[in-house]
Amino acid sequence: MANMAQAIRMALHYAEENLGVTDIFGEDVGPPLGGVFTCTQGLKTTWNSPLDERGIIGMAMGLAMAGQRPVAEIQFCDYIYNTIDLLKLAGNTCWSSNGQWNLPLVVMTPVGSGIRGSLYHSHSFDATATHIPGWKIVMPSTPLDAYGLMLAACEEKNPVMFLKPKALLRIKGEELIPGEPGDDKQLSKAIDAPLGDRSAWKAQWPAVGKHVVRIGEAKTVRAGEHLTVVSYGRTLPLCAKAAATLAGEGISAEVIDLRTLWPYDWAAISASIKKTGKVLFVNEDTEVTNFGEHLLRRATEELFYELLAPPKLLAGKFLPGIGLADALEMASVPQQGDIETAMRALAAQAP
Amino acid sequence: MANMAQAIRMALHYAEENLGVTDIFGEDVGPPLGGVFTCTQGLKTTWNSPLDERGIIGMAMGLAMAGQRPVAEIQFCDYIYNTIDLLKLAGNTCWSSNGQWNLPLVVMTPVGSGIRGSLYHSHSFDATATHIPGWKIVMPSTPLDAYGLMLAACEEKNPVMFLKPKALLRIKGEELIPGEPGDDKQLSKAIDAPLGDRSAWKAQWPAVGKHVVRIGEAKTVRAGEHLTVVSYGRTLPLCAKAAATLAGEGISAEVIDLRTLWPYDWAAISASIKKTGKVLFVNEDTEVTNFGEHLLRRATEELFYELLAPPKLLAGKFLPGIGLADALEMASVPQQGDIETAMRALAAQAP
């Protein structure tokens, strides 16, 4: 089964061929590298940009204005913070022009911890992104969802932020992408750029098909009765594993993969909370002015009298960075053990 | 009594004379203008910078590294968003160097609505600022607090973000700043730059004295029994007025002026919530991934069983901007009527 990097690559190939994508660009996005995480190898519309994030976002906005369909990459979300004004502008262009202009562009960027990235290759971007109106924001946790969300992003009329959980980019999926060959070696040979000289290499794309994960739809990855866990990205599989572990202890947790952070699937979240009466929100962004706090606020304001315990957020510690040493990273952002502990504590609360 | 712009000016004068402030700079901060809100008129260390916010923050960081004590201005917080990476860097320099370096710098910037500033002179910055670790963040709602917080900021060893609620900059205080002449006309003549040619003008500073409002201390501006209202900046006086109105209806609201957003005075907030059982957080930043949601989350997680009603946030609508027309601005950010309505509704909730 394809890993998430391959899934994104195939989705972009599909989008180049069928959805009118004209430019996939950013630092080292084109040949020979095809992206620092290989997500853009072998694609026909890729190109390498100058080392200038502001220029990248500006270029994407200009291309979108002129009827092109760009997918721009910021190499790591850690390096997107000098462009927030431009992201805000992209998000307000339709509104400020009273509906005249729209910007069909995708910005994709790797986020989160999990690769010992130290201070500047470990940032999360969900808190900052969700505070910028006018964007749609997605973040897959499986290759198939990455594929489906990228197709949806490339069909959108509005700016879409596609957050790539870097810890999951090399993890293989459990579901086949339509058209994907079942044999991983075969897939790799067809679409992974070879080591060494790549100048003559061309990807042999499988005939991948249309599979759209609609923006705004969460997925319940595990049904449960005692508590609800809402997460996305790197922490989602940890939540699912934690739920599996806790099932053995008689705790039945429902796990929701949000997939779209904005506009998010409140119907799915609230239905689950109404059923379980308890909710844990998990993400790895720093925990002050965190998107999980928005979700928790909404749950509190709207479902207060159905809550059997205080809703809870488990997020990254409020630190200036994630330290390189193993122990520092582990202590800074939620790990599976932390999630299990939080779930147990919540489950144990007597109403 | 001095207005807030005058109070800030006097505080900066005090800080130049007594706290080692070496550079007060930014766009149009020096003569002849002395700041678009007059906050820096007549000061001896002011200078006009190039029109380059990244350069301004970078300059402040460099000056602080080299032992100077800069106060940098970003003309409107609406124009700070291309510097978030530098603000993050300023916030992580001490931590990343394992305590070697510290950056004693102040960034001040006008925030919020209230002057029909349209999309780009109405932004709030509290949500974004509180998501950047390593900074202290203050926001006065009275001239005396502005004076005292500026002195505290200029004594700090760490970066301080001083948010100036622009709607309140021209409002006179009700308390005298130590050393301030009682007569407003006299004060204005002494420290407000004249219209017309200012080349020969010098401020006649009153002998203002030391008055420090310690960072991290909230102020209860009105005691009450039935509900707690926590706010800061432009909305704080509206909350106080709303509480006064509601007192006539038999609703007794306690109003807390947070003054420091980070590190905030949890002791004051929690003590009040424990007393009243109900809390309304009010600010005007857009309401998704909003700092009020952090406060609400903490109240919920820690005080759930003492809450007599769901805690509530009243904040700016989640819009790409604030529209220029009066009706648009009014509908976009909390006004006194909205606050009264929210307070009444909260007071009316039966436990």
Next chain:
Amino acid sequence: MAREAKKFSRPALVTHSDALPLDSALLLSMHGHMLRARCLEERLIAMYKQGHGYFWIGGPGEEAFNVPLGLLIKKGQGPAFDFLHFHYRQSATLLAMGEPTIGALRQMKNTATDPYSGGRNFAGHFSKREWNVAPVTSPIEVQYAMAPGTALAQKRLGGDAITIVTGGDAGTAEGDFASCLVWSSRPGQELPVLIVVTNNRWGISTPYGQVQGVQKISDRAVAFGIRAKTIDGNDPISSYLELKEAFEYVRTERKPYLVEANVSRLYGHSSASGANMTTAEADCLAQFEALLQRHGLLTAAKAKAMREEITEQLLAEARLVRDEPQPDPSTIFDHIYA
């Protein structure tokens, strides 16, 4: 409006002047546009001062440059036409392109009928997708980061459409100005962008020479291999000729060109600085009128009559706009998404 422009461009008494390098019809057309633009800005300022608007910012003093710019634009929608990334002093360009004046009044009064932003944005913040006029943004210089994007689409399409980006002198201190130079001059990927800087030697209250060590802003293009020129933006004739050459270069060579135009700022920075007329700077309109008179193309009486007629018309428009509805508060949620 387009009708009127025509009217002014065919005056009754044209004396042929060999001394001037442009034909009289064009000269008089330019004068008509300049005059209308000036009157429009003065009307907007008056509206502000009468309380019919919260904020004024605009381009009085830049007409001699902005009108020729407008006349040379190939207007229309999509990459086959010129793309325009303007700043907030560009009213004269819009008028020269044929835009009616009333839209600017509506935006000044932030009415629901404001064609550019529906009462949401400040005066001078044009946006007109039909003509590829990108929304004017308040943040200085960001348009320079976007311009290479539309230009790349145009380069790809072929044809002769180009991108034009404008901004002030102080703003060139922002990194985005440099980004524009970098992105426009990638080897083999040079882009058809006309990069314009209108240098009025002010950034609000800060004089150019106090903060910028660059003698001529156009010099910044040199290292990038970008053609560049500093021109007299107070002279509509040389502006026209210089711009014509620049447009032709960009249209045919498909490469960038930087024009720095020295211009005046006649009413200060904006209403925040009072919006009062200054006599300390050259007035391009008065100078041009004097020139046209010297060459027998215009009389003082004719100029006065024109001014009165335009002023009258603007007053009538202002009266109309005064009674138009403000946007409904419920509309704040409209157009967050397309």
Next chain:
Amino acid sequence: MAREAKKFSRPALVTHSDALPLDSALLLSMHGHMLRARCLEERLIAMYKQGHGYFWIGGPGEEAFNVPLGLLIKKGQGPAFDFLHFHYRQSATLLAMGEPTIGALRQMKNTATDPYSGGRNFAGHFSKREWNVAPVTSPIEVQYAMAPGTALAQKRLGGDAITIVTGGDAGTAEGDFASCLVWSSRPGQELPVLIVVTNNRWGISTPYGQVQGVQKISDRAVAFGIRAKTIDGNDPISSYLELKEAFEYVRTERKPYLVEANVSRLYGHSSASGANMTTAEADCLAQFEALLQRHGLLTAAKAKAMREEITEQLLAEARLVRDEPQPDPSTIFDHIYA
């Protein structure tokens, strides 16, 4: 380490060479530092490959430029000494300044003893307040925005201390590079900054000529009235002489100077690209050793012996570091504030 540098700089067999414009002691000292720096980077790469570190980035290939740079620095704390805003390829400069090698190994292994970041930051991310070495940042080019700040403090103080900022070629596409030029050259406020760009003609995998239309990066200084020069950073002698001139100019004139140094990148971008030695680029150390040999200042045997000695010492240090403790998880909350 400083002791050793001395040792290498007083070799037993100095034959006086009139052909070389620097005295032999200095040449041999430079060679010693270059060699140690190269060995250090090779040790760090080996540690990475052995799993004793998560990430390597550093400066092998830039020693011929970075060593003279270090030798010319006036080191100490505070504005009376040089301020250093370095990027992540500057180990040779630190060593030339007298920094022991073991700190770099500690940072590579992210031990609690790492003197620069306490195990928090990547290899090559030096920080040493005692010597005004500002923390090396991962975000490219931000150091260019900060450098004018320390330089302003120095200008104000008087004296001869200056600010030095370094970075790569690709990074000059960021607006911060332009900001540095703008802020260093304000009229009457010119700042004592030595602005360095080490041009290895790569940004990770992207060749310089694919994305930058600037022939010589030093040309970008011209418009700002900033003196500038492109030099051969692979030649330690000309690097020394050119840098000396630049330092003297900045120290005495109190004005900026831009040096672009053409250098090699011998082990690729970082461990992310494999960190394997390339033979496609000039090796400044090998070339310098050949030169010294030709001039009778060094023998192959001596060079080999030196290399073995340094390698041995670094191995010993690596063994030491291997057993040092990792930072305790509870320390994450230390030093958020001073």
